[in-house]
Amino acid sequence: MKLNNSISTPLYDQIKQSIMDAIDKGTYKQGEKLPNETEFCEFYGVSRITVRRAILELGEEGFLERKQGKGTFVTRKKxxxxxxxxxxxxxxxxxxxxxxxxxxxxxxxxxxxxxxxxxxxxxxxxxxxxxxxxxxxxxxxxxxxxxxxxxxxxxxxxxxxxxxxxxxxxxxxxxxxxxxxxxxxxxxxxxxxxxxxxxxxxxxxxxxxxxxxxxxxxxxxxxxxxxxxxxxxxxxxxxxxx
Known part of the structure; x- marks a missing residue:
């Protein structure tokens, strides 16, 4: 998936919105494990730092949860x-x-x-x-x-x-x-x-x-x-x- 580099919205924000849209549509379901950072980097064509920031912010907002040694899972904010x-x-x-x-x-x-x-x-x-x-x-x-x-x-x-x-x-x-x-x-x-x-x-x-x-x-x-x-x-x- 290609992100839009010509707009003012940062790439990590575009990734956040893309992941949230996928959660809302049921592509990523409650309790489901997300692709890892490497897979996201390849999918969006961005660096690991950009993907990591998007994932971390979604975690802070209550939509994702990182489990040590297991990966990142959808929690969906109530x-x-x-x-x-x-x-x-x-x-x-x-x-x-x-x-x-x-x-x-x-x-x-x-x-x-x-x-x-x-x-x-x-x-x-x-x-x-x-x-x-x-x-x-x-x-x-x-x-x-x-x-x-x-x-x-x-x-x-x-x-x-x-x-x-x-x-x-x-x-x-x-x-x-x-x-x-x-x-x-x-x-x-x-x-x-x-x-x-x-x-x-x-x-x-x-x-x-x-x-x-x-x-x-x-x-x-x-x-x-x-x-x-x-x-x-x-x-x-x-x-x-x-």
Whole structure:
């Protein structure tokens, strides 16, 4: 790979960005050993000093870890997520300066079970949208999310959210719900990844996942939706501001 010598960005910074892009795209995965300095020198066409500086700075920033006698490994700095925030995934990703995307796995109308009905404060068997999505940050699988919305409160929600960048955007614009005044209740546990979860989140079966159950309420304390999302514990640090 040829670096650009005609721009003001130092070569070691270009190498840092190249390695970070590879980590974000999954070319270098969590826990994976990186090529050695000699291989990087040949790949980028630079000196060992330049490569070493890039590796050292990425290590200081928490993205890489040097293990004596073994090599350099990807650690991936955790993304901090504020627990009390009710921002949607799209807004959260853009706030971090990263590119969000999503893959819809399930989008179906079901009848409310007793648990869903109690949570959403609706009648049992009333129509509910069940939405299961795999959320990505910079093309890397980040969260597996299952949400439920009352279709009596939000009729034709399916077609509206498909036309919007995010579900929250559709709810705000189409149904005039003021999300700035919303609140939420979260229950957080840690669970082992099932086979299907491991496949979607590119981890091993049994790896620990944050399991976060959330209910979002409007300004009148009426539930907007329920959500259950899972993410790998090594990718995120959950924070609380008091």
């Amino acid at each position: 993304i901090e997520r504020e627990l009390v925030s009710v921002d949607g995934f799209t807004d959260f990703s853009k706030y971090l300066g990263k590119t969000p995307s999503k893959r819809i796995l399930v989008c179906e109308e079901i009848k409310a079970t007793s648990k869903i009905a109690e949570t959403l404060k609706i009648a049992i068997d009333s129509p509910v949208l069940r939405l299961v999505r795999l959320m990505y940050i910079n093309e890397v699988p980040f969260t597996l999310d299952e949400a439920h919305y009352s279709l009596e409160r939000f009729p034709r929600l399916t077609e509206h959210f498909l036309e919007s960048a995010s579900t929250y955007e559709a709810i705000k614009k189409v149904y005039n719900v003021n999300l700035n005044t919303c609140s939420s209740h979260k229950t957080i546990t840690v669970t082992p990844a099932t086979g299907l979860e491991a496949e979607y989140l590119t981890c091993e079966i049994g790896d620990t996942l944050f399991n976060i159950e959330k209910i979002v309420f409007d300004e009148n304390k009426i539930p907007i939706h329920t959500s259950n999302f899972k993410t790998r514990t090594e990718l995120i640090a959950l924070t609380i501001t008091t």
